[in-house]
Amino acid sequence: MTSQIPAPPQPDTPRTDSVSSILSGFYSLDSGVPGLSKVILNKLNMKDYGEYRAAVGGKAKGISFRNYKEMFKKMEETFEFCASCKKLPAHLTEGQTLKRCVKCLNVYYCTKDCQRKDWPQHKKVCKMLRLVAIDRLVEWLMFTGDLPLPTEKWSKPAAEVKNWDDWLHMQGDLTPRLDAILPGANMATLWTNASRPRPDDSDLQPSLWRIQSEFLSRVLTVGMAMQHFGLDPYAKPLTIHIAGASHNETMAARLTDYDELNNMFPEHQGIEIVMVGPEVVDGPITRPPLSEFGPRHRVYISAHKGLYHQFWEDVVDKEEAAKPDLVVGFHPGFHANQGLVEGWLPTLLLLRDYNIPSFFTMYSEAELKSSLQILLQLEMHIGDCGSNPFTSQKPEQVQSCPNTTPVFCNSHYVRFQGLLPQEDLEEPGLDN
Numbered sequence: 001m002t003s004q005i006p007a008p009p010q011p012d013t014p015r016t017d018s019v020s021s022i023l024s025g026f027y028s029l030d031s032g033v034p035g036l037s038k039v040i041l042n043k044l045n046m047k048d049y050g051e052y053r054a055a056v057g058g059k060a061k062g063i064s065f066r067n068y069k070e071m072f073k074k075m076e077e078t079f080e081f082c083a084s085c086k087k088l089p090a091h092l093t094e095g096q097t098l099k100r101c102v103k104c105l106n107v108y109y110c111t112k113d114c115q116r117k118d119w120p121q122h123k124k125v126c127k128m129l130r131l132v133a134i135d136r137l138v139e140w141l142m143f144t145g146d147l148p149l150p151t152e153k154w155s156k157p158a159a160e161v162k163n164w165d166d167w168l169h170m171q172g173d174l175t176p177r178l179d180a181i182l183p184g185a186n187m188a189t190l191w192t193n194a195s196r197p198r199p200d201d202s203d204l205q206p207s208l209w210r211i212q213s214e215f216l217s218r219v220l221t222v223g224m225a226m227q228h229f230g231l232d233p234y235a236k237p238l239t240i241h242i243a244g245a246s247h248n249e250t251m252a253a254r255l256t257d258y259d260e261l262n263n264m265f266p267e268h269q270g271i272e273i274v275m276v277g278p279e280v281v282d283g284p285i286t287r288p289p290l291s292e293f294g295p296r297h298r299v300y301i302s303a304h305k306g307l308y309h310q311f312w313e314d315v316v317d318k319e320e321a322a323k324p325d326l327v328v329g330f331h332p333g334f335h336a337n338q339g340l341v342e343g344w345l346p347t348l349l350l351l352r353d354y355n356i357p358s359f360f361t362m363y364s365e366a367e368l369k370s371s372l373q374i375l376l377q378l379e380m381h382i383g384d385c386g387s388n389p390f391t392s393q394k395p396e397q398v399q400s401c402p403n404t405t406p407v408f409c410n411s412h413y414v415r416f417q418g419l420l421p422q423e424d425l426e427e428p429g430l431d432n
């Protein structure tokens with residue numbers, strides 16, 4: 001009997017928007033651990049990445065598991081390789097098994113020797129990887145509906161809420177809301193079936209918050225971008241496009257996912273969110289964008305599967321969707337390689353030439369720097385950039401290189417609009 005159990009977005013599903021496997025780079029997992037991409041596909045009983053994409057897009061039968069135990073086991077198996085010599089289970093000698101680091105229960109070794117050799121690197125991240133290993137299981141509660149937590153109305157105007165501390169201050173004590181999830185049925189199911197013992201509640205409670213923070217980070221970043229550009233949702237309805245929306249953001253997405261904007265801008269004139277990307281997963285949000293003004297005081301979400309510039313040609317140019325007042329991109333990752341720059345180029349040029357207020361996020365300062373270089377080569381007018389006060393609190397592991405320092409979703413941002421003013425490009429004259 002095969003029941004359909006929604007799989008969490010990681011690690012079974014290679015995250016195309018993340019450092020673990022960027023869009024054209026699913027197979028680049030193999031540069032870290034030869035054969036890893038194949039292991040992931042085998043676990044899912046799929047022959048190639050195309051089939052995998054069809055499945056997460058809802059076109060194929062879908063990723064199904066016989067039971068939760070199998071699902072969590074297969075998730076974990078995608079992490080099973082020796083962190084030191086990179087050997088996969090298939091390459092072990094007779095009688096050898098991979099064993100986990102007892103501290104983090106996250107990275108594996110084929111021998112004590114390999115572990116010893118790796119310790120100088122691993123010790124720098126072991127503590128954080130322990131949290132990552134807990135989070136990747138607890139994240140399943142986003143699919144069961146235990147998370148996200150309901151949030152409170154804002155007691156301050158949006159402009160005064162500048163960071164997580166300000167936001168948390170308005171929420172009162174989150175502890176009882178987080179604690180209420182701990183004795184729940186889904187939490188119990190999770191740890192009966194996970195291939196590790198249940199951590200203490202003192203570990204699970206902060207994990208729930210970290211996962212909630214990643215979800216909210218996207219909404220609060222959109223709200224921050226609106227303010228940075230001086231967009232006033234009280235003056236008129238606003239349309240915001242999320243370009244390059246991934247399966248990570250759209251799988252199991254709810255129509256209410258951006259409702260925190262209602263708390264941020266109470267009684268606004270209507271905010272439309274349109275998620276556009278080739279990885280968009282079919283669900284309740286895959287419905288046409290609005291061609292007329294949407295409902296006042298409400299956030300209206302829709303999603304379109306396809307490349308962003310194609311969406312303009314097929315839908316926006318035909319006036320079947322409103323032109324955006326703002327375009328946000330979560331981790332477009334175009335800095336990563338030439339292929340991705342080329343993939344994003346038509347979109348970047350479109351944003352520049354139509355003078356669209358644009359706001360992109362990155363996983364790290366290094367990613368921000370390389371992204372800035374590319375934007376400057378395109379003569380984009382950069383407004384500002386830096387670290388995001390609403391960065392996700394959940395560390396992300398680089399799957400094929402676990403000893404790399406974990407990164408955080410939306411940790412950095414860049415804001416840009418239109419072409420660099422020409423006077424800035426000209427050689428300065430001489431003072432007379």
Ligand SMILES: [Zn+2]
Nearest residue numbers: 082085110114
């Ligand atoms: Zn080894």
Ligand SMILES: [Zn+2]
Nearest residue numbers: 101103104126
């Ligand atoms: Zn460890």
